[in-house]
Amino acid sequence: MRLASGSTALLLLSVLLHHSASTANAGSLDSDSAALAEFRLAADRSGALASWNLSTTPSPCGGSGIPAWRGVTCGGGRVTRLVLEGLGLSGADALRPLAALDALRVLSLKGNALSGAVPDLSPLLGLKLLFLSRNALSGEIPPSLGALYRLYRLDLSSNNLSGAVPPDLSRLDRLLTLRLDSNRLTGGVDRIALPRLQDFNVSNNLLSGKIPVAMSAFPAAAFGGNAGLCGTPLPPCVETNASSTCPPAAAMAASSPSSKPSESKGKMSRGAVAAIVAADFAVVGLVAGLLFCYFWPRLSGRRSDRRHREGEKIVYSSSPYGATGAVAAAGGGGGTFERGKMVFLEEPGGGGRRFELEELLRASAEMLGKGGCGTAYKAVLDDGSVVAVKRLRDAAPGSASAGSKKEFEHHMAVLGRLRHPNVVPLNAYYYARDEKLLVYEFMPNGSLFSLLHGNRGPGRTPLHWVARMHIAAGAARGLAFIHHASRRGGSGSPKLAHGNVKSTNILIDRSGEARLADCGLAQLSGSSSSSAGYRAPEAPPSRPWASQKGDVYAFGVVLLELLTGRLPGGEAAEELPRWVQSVVREEWTSEVFDLELMKDKGIEEEMVAMLQLALSCAAAEPGQRPKVAHVVRMIDEVRAASCGGASSPSRESSMDESSAVSDSPAVSEGGAVSQ
Structure with missing residues (x-):
């Protein structure tokens, strides 16, 4: 094997670093350096990674004017991105050392000549993008990939992978891209259930069986080149006597004239033929009569x-x-x-109908x-x-x-x-x-709920950041007006509260403005008016109740709903504010944000500021929640900062997942009729 200059020092130091990494605490820059050095020894036969030289550049992250190693990006003193595309890297089992890069967020090695099996990459729990396409990888897709629960994009296309698609991939509920095309995969695709999938391709494999209804929205090109696949968007399946499915072409070939016996042993008399035809007509008539008697009352009832x-x-x-x-x-x-x-x-003076x-x-x-x-x-x-x-x-x-x-x-x-x-x-x-x-x-343009959660799948138009902030600001102003309306009645007037703030009660009018609906109906309801997920902790569970502090809590949940794209109360039994707090405590703040916001560049500071405001509104203790007037001022300040810096080229995204979502058209303010 031919090594680049400095290879002797590299080999010696890699062995020393590998030994020290095994005895020191895991998860250090030293262990990252050792893993990268081992990968280079196994994969770089052409000297493309000559800059990976520990004698001249002691740290893969660089520093003090020294550039980082080629394709390496660091964050927080760890290697977080490794992008080595089209460099002619080769070698069997070369990927195995990379499993030690436990801070890695992005791994892209597409367009090389790497061979052997895909290793167990489950230690890379922070991985969000994994691109291994256009290599020579073989063997089965490891089920351990299902442990990478933060993964957004997975591309294993154009390799020599075989075996069935592991059902463990269905655990990747954040996955936007799954490309497995141009391999030798077998079995069906019926066990892949990924709710957020936008880019899917399993074409040019050896797959068979019926395409499930949940995946029928993808184009035919996503399934083409699999002789055994059938069902929408491909030609329909044909049920055989064995209750199996096959494409029409295969069924036609099985029943074509060329497949019948070459010679009949005898001929049937005309009388027998006539009797058979008459019996067929009698049976058909009887069946038709029974069906008519059975379905006619139901059809009449339906009409x-x-x-x-x-x-x-x-x-x-x-x-x-x-x-x-x-x-x-x-x-x-x-x-x-x-x-x-x-x-x-x-x-007075209104000319309403x-x-x-x-x-x-x-x-x-x-x-x-x-x-x-x-x-x-x-x-x-x-x-x-x-x-x-x-x-x-x-x-x-x-x-x-x-x-x-x-x-x-x-x-x-x-x-x-x-x-x-x-x-x-x-x-x-x-x-x-x-x-x-x-x-x-x-209100003709639907609700915030329908804009946020409606049609979460292929073909959906996402609600972009500017629209979300516009809706949040409008709803906050409406709530502030309601809370301050009682002041006009004098000091003795009771405080007025909305009592049921939630995304289905934030409607969009003809001009695209957000309006609060169902104001003040809490006192008229037959039970606790606040919906599950929006109800403040101090609210009684089974009687009409409303308070301004409760409104602020519910509005904080709405803000979290805008930021995360998640349904309040829809994440198992955990409330949305508690879930967000648990993620933030683990220092994975970027993980809480809606994937649809990742296409909006340069808004990270604004999203974090809104997240802090939302959590303060949704504080468990009523006394810790801000006044709604303060909420309005904070939203206006965030919007002003967002508008003032949106066009600045110097504001680069610090989130790894910013490249995980492709650009989409802006959302229309119109929507389905409100519920």
Whole structure:
């Protein structure tokens, strides 16, 4: 083997360093140097790594004007990136020493001639990018790769790998890229379940079986070149007598005329043929009759249901007009009913659309969703105008809704005065003994929840950083207005709280502004209004409750939701604030941020500042939470810093995963109808 200059010193020092690393504590720069030296001895036959010379450059990280070793990047006194692409590196089992680089975040050796098996890389728990494509690696894909739970990109394409795709890869729930194409892999792909996968390719292998529905959204090119694969997006599978699947081409070949016996031993008489044909027709007719008798009642019922849905109205538990009114009672039966009226709450001089209850009952309606306070509908009135109607659920004893009509009307009057660009206005209400309706302005562009969590998969348009900050600022201003609205009533006025701040109650209006919905309905609900994941620790679990400190806690959870892209309460049984705190304590702060934010360069300081603000809002102790006015000022300061430095070329990303996500188009402020 031909070594570059200084090879004797390199070999001697590598042996000494390897020995010292085995006796010293693991995870040091010395152990990194020893691992790199061993890798060079095994892989560099052409002298491409001549700069890896311990006699001239004692540290792979360089220093004091001395450049780092070729392809090596360090951070925190450890080797964190190793990028050696297209350098002609070769040798069997050369990758094994790299498993000692336990601080490595990025490993890219594509375009070389490395051979042998892929080693156990499970010690590299911080690894985020692994590129080993276009080499000569052989053997099976090691199941131990499933332990690299922080991995975003995995590319093993264009090698000589064989065997089945290990189901252990399904543990990589952060994986965005999985490329295994151009190998000799066998078996199926039905056990790969990766929810965030965006770039997937297993083409040109020896795979077989049916493509699972969860992977059918990827293009046909991702599966091509596998004669045994079938199902969307490839041609459909054909069920054989053995209940197996195969592509149509194989099935056609198996049943083609060339495969039938060359000669029949006898001919069938015409009478026998006629009898067989008649029997076939009889059987077909009998089967058709049975199917008709079985399915016709169901089809008729479905058409009836469809006609009912097309003319759907808002159905109430009791109609103020009795059984002969515009809408029959849904179980209320006959009896007497209290006649109510629509009360409009527009400010003086407002020219809002007014209508009677009869017109609202005639409106075609679409149910938007059900929540703790009631059921929401989108209603289209006779003239085509659209409103949102919330039908309140049965009230809890002691709540404003269960109290007197005077108490309810007073509460509605307070809510009707809340007019702000970041609050959904309550325009009208209807009160009867058994029916309470609230009429709001309709928000056409969906909710923050749908923008953040809707369609998390291929083809999704991510919500970028500027849009998230714009929504956060708008929601904070709306909440600050609500908290300060009670001051206008004098010192004796009770403090007003929203009571149910969450991402589904942050709606987007026609101009793209965020607006808080369902304000003040906590006192009208039949149970604790705050949703799981947003409920402050001090909140009682089973009765109506609202406080300004509780609002701040819930808003802190919303900020964490914006930063992490995770559902509150959706991470096993652990609350989102506690999960974020546990990750930050382990000094993996960058791990908490949503992968979709990684394409926005130069925003790390702003994200960290927002993370600190969110955690202070979501403090367990109410007294440690800031006032909402302070929250508004902090968000404005972060936004100003973000806008002021976004175009500065000197602000480079310090996150390893910044290269893990490719650029995507900006998000549209439009979205699905809010729930």
